[in-house]
Amino acid sequence: MTAHGEMIMEQPSADTLKLILSGHWKLGGDLPGADKVQQTLQNKPGVRNLVFDTGELASWDSGLLTFLMNLGTLCSRQNIRLNRDGLPPGAQKLLALALAVPEKTDARQAEGRMSFLTSVGSQTVDLFQSIGEMLEFLGDAVVAVLRLLRGKAQYRPADLGLIMQAVSAQALPIVSLICFLVGLILAFIGAIQLKLFGAQIYVADLVGIAMVRLMAAIMTGIVMAGRTGGAFAAQLGTMQVNQEIDALKTLGISPMEFLVLPRMLALALMMPLLCIYANIMGILGGMVVGISMLNISPIEYYNETAKAVGLWNLGIGLFSGFVFGVIVALAGCMRGMQCGRSASAVGDAATSAVVTAIVGIILSTAVITVLCNFLGI
Amino acid sequence: MTEKEAHITVRDLTMAYGDFVLMRDLTFTINRGDIFIIMGGSGCGKSTMMTILIGLKAPAKGKVFYGDVDFWGADPQTRDRIIRRAGVMYQGGALWSSMTLAENIALPLETYTDLSPSQIREVVKLKLALVGMAGFEEFYPSEISGGMQKRAGIARAMALDPEVLFFDEPSAGLDPVSARRLDDLILQLRESLGTTMVVVTHELASIFAIGDNSVFLDVSKRTMTATGNPNQLLAETRDPNLRLFLTRGEKS
Numbered sequence: 001m002t003a004h005g006e007m008i009m010e011q012p013s014a015d016t017l018k019l020i021l022s023g024h025w026k027l028g029g030d031l032p033g034a035d036k037v038q039q040t041l042q043n044k045p046g047v048r049n050l051v052f053d054t055g056e057l058a059s060w061d062s063g064l065l066t067f068l069m070n071l072g073t074l075c076s077r078q079n080i081r082l083n084r085d086g087l088p089p090g091a092q093k094l095l096a097l098a099l100a101v102p103e104k105t106d107a108r109q110a111e112g113r114m115s116f117l118t119s120v121g122s123q124t125v126d127l128f129q130s131i132g133e134m135l136e137f138l139g140d141a142v143v144a145v146l147r148l149l150r151g152k153a154q155y156r157p158a159d160l161g162l163i164m165q166a167v168s169a170q171a172l173p174i175v176s177l178i179c180f181l182v183g184l185i186l187a188f189i190g191a192i193q194l195k196l197f198g199a200q201i202y203v204a205d206l207v208g209i210a211m212v213r214l215m216a217a218i219m220t221g222i223v224m225a226g227r228t229g230g231a232f233a234a235q236l237g238t239m240q241v242n243q244e245i246d247a248l249k250t251l252g253i254s255p256m257e258f259l260v261l262p263r264m265l266a267l268a269l270m271m272p273l274l275c276i277y278a279n280i281m282g283i284l285g286g287m288v289v290g291i292s293m294l295n296i297s298p299i300e301y302y303n304e305t306a307k308a309v310g311l312w313n314l315g316i317g318l319f320s321g322f323v324f325g326v327i328v329a330l331a332g333c334m335r336g337m338q339c340g341r342s343a344s345a346v347g348d349a350a351t352s353a354v355v356t357a358i359v360g361i362i363l364s365t366a367v368i369t370v371l372c373n374f375l376g377i
Numbered sequence: 378m379t380e381k382e383a384h385i386t387v388r389d390l391t392m393a394y395g396d397f398v399l400m401r402d403l404t405f406t407i408n409r410g411d412i413f414i415i416m417g418g419s420g421c422g423k424s425t426m427m428t429i430l431i432g433l434k435a436p437a438k439g440k441v442f443y444g445d446v447d448f449w450g451a452d453p454q455t456r457d458r459i460i461r462r463a464g465v466m467y468q469g470g471a472l473w474s475s476m477t478l479a480e481n482i483a484l485p486l487e488t489y490t491d492l493s494p495s496q497i498r499e500v501v502k503l504k505l506a507l508v509g510m511a512g513f514e515e516f517y518p519s520e521i522s523g524g525m526q527k528r529a530g531i532a533r534a535m536a537l538d539p540e541v542l543f544f545d546e547p548s549a550g551l552d553p554v555s556a557r558r559l560d561d562l563i564l565q566l567r568e569s570l571g572t573t574m575v576v577v578t579h580e581l582a583s584i585f586a587i588g589d590n591s592v593f594l595d596v597s598k599r600t601m602t603a604t605g606n607p608n609q610l611l612a613e614t615r616d617p618n619l620r621l622f623l624t625r626g627e628k629s
Contacts, residue, residue: 069503097565098506101511104513345519
């Protein structure tokens with residue numbers, strides 16, 4: 001049965017309107033609104049008092065209270081006295097409680113939309129501010145590295161070991177999968193084109209050079225941005241929420257040295273090793289296509305790859321890996337340290353860390369490629 | 378004097394984490410409309426007791442009855458139905474940080490009622506007004522003080538007009554004046570709504586100010602050692618641990 005509330009309005013005297021409430025005044029039920037009272041009041045301008053009769057009221061909850069609150073607003077607007085005496089005692093007390101603290105109208109936040117120009121201006125200011133913060137963080141990181149080189153940095157070597165393990169050995173399965181598949185895809189695409197010219201053997205050159213020089217480092221960097229950069233931001237963000245970073249600062253320990261430095265070192269040292277592993281996986285992926293689709297023997301494929309991939313390619317790939325490692329660590333740690341003090345801020349920090357790291361990887365790839373071209377290597 | 382109706386009954390209950398038994402042989406009754414205090418020293422299992430009462434953790438042994446329904450013996454749908462008639466205020470308010478206060482209070486209403494958006498807005502306004510926070514609808518939890526977060530937590534707990542309200546350490550971390558105001562609010566709400574209130578706390582001022590009835594969980598004996606009105610317990614108890622707890626460690 002649906003809860004059903006009824007209201008009858010009577011006018012016992014010229015200046016008084018009586019509301020007789022009966023039935024079930026419960027949320028979700030079919031309840032009369034304050035607008036009905038408003039319509040009646042419009043037709044009876046002499047009414048100065050509103051009284052209640054709730055003798056037939058069977059049950060009530062917030063449904064009755066919201067009606068009474070609306071009625072209260074209506075009465076105060078029209079300067080009508082609302083007499084609560086006829087209401088159930090509980091409702092009287094709750095109404096008194098709800099109206100005890102006046103509504104803080106100035107507390108409501110402005111919801112107005114920004115104009116286009118204001119929005120562009122504000123975003124430009126934010127962009128410059130963000131660049132400034134990034135440069136400041138980078139500067140602090142450089143100072144921390146210099147202190148490390150002078151043997152003065154405060155960090156726990158055990159932490160460094162644990163982070164190195166987390167960012168290297170534990171990342172091997174996902175790096176294997178991604179790089180093997182990238183090698184496979186590159187070989188597939190190359191095979192279709194090279195087969196037209198009878199130059200299938202050059203699939204090994206294509207996969208080898210692409211993987212060793214660039215793709216292994218980029219793919220590993222992107223995997224690490226999602227896996228490790230996001231994790232760094234979430235870890236440091238949660239520490240920020242729990243005031244753990246404040247506790248470090250008050251102890252005179254630099255969070256940059258204690259938290260950021262080991263993470264940056266771990267990724268910078270481990271990324272080149274992961275790149276070597278990713279190279280092998282990518283070449284294996286290409287080899288699978290070469291052997292199964294192009295009838296190239298494993299020895300042939302290996303020899304062709306070894307001939308094509310020079311030391312410069314390997315060096316550029318490893319250097320890129322090192323740079324990407326630093327970028328991923330810095331992006332993750334920076335967003336974590338800039339995190340606000342709520343759960344949603346931690347999520348935002350993790351998202352922002354991944355985006356920043358990927359943008360950083362792509363930008364630095366462009367710079368490294370242009371530099372290599374300029375140097376002729 | 379009329380006998381009060383039992384709302385929640387705990388019978389021969391044992392709380393444990395794996396093999397570690399936290400408390401055993403707990404038997405007490407929470408009467409309808411009472412403010413019932415679960416008290417005890419740190420680590421005695423007060424909050425664990427609450428998680429068992431609100432269906433978040435199963436007891437190792439024993440039963441919890443809501444009216445005459447065996448809560449943990451019932452099927453999940455029945456448990457859900459019972460717990461939907463309960464509101465919980467967690468220690469820090471536990472407001473969802475990505476939502477405004479209005480959205481926090483509106484969520485249970487949107488989920489479990491057929492109210493229209495305008496009706497939900499009215500109920501949200503009422504609930505915030507009841508806790509003295511009218512006008513704060515559009516604020517995010519991070520923008521208000523700890524005391525306000527707790528009050529907003531109460532407003533959310535009351536969203537569905539529950540029959541029983543649970544409070545986990547309501548006055549923890551508040552200054553004495555704010556703690557007192559929160560106690561007053563709990564008293565006023567009980568007086569107006571007649572809702573059963575279960576309060577987990579070790580704050581003596583709150584215990585004596587608002588408690589109609591209580592249970593004392595003795596951490597050293599791993600069981601309850603007393604139940605009754607806190608003021609009466611203080612006057613009558615001969616249990617040295619309970620006396621120590623209720624007098625803040627002062628020697629009698």
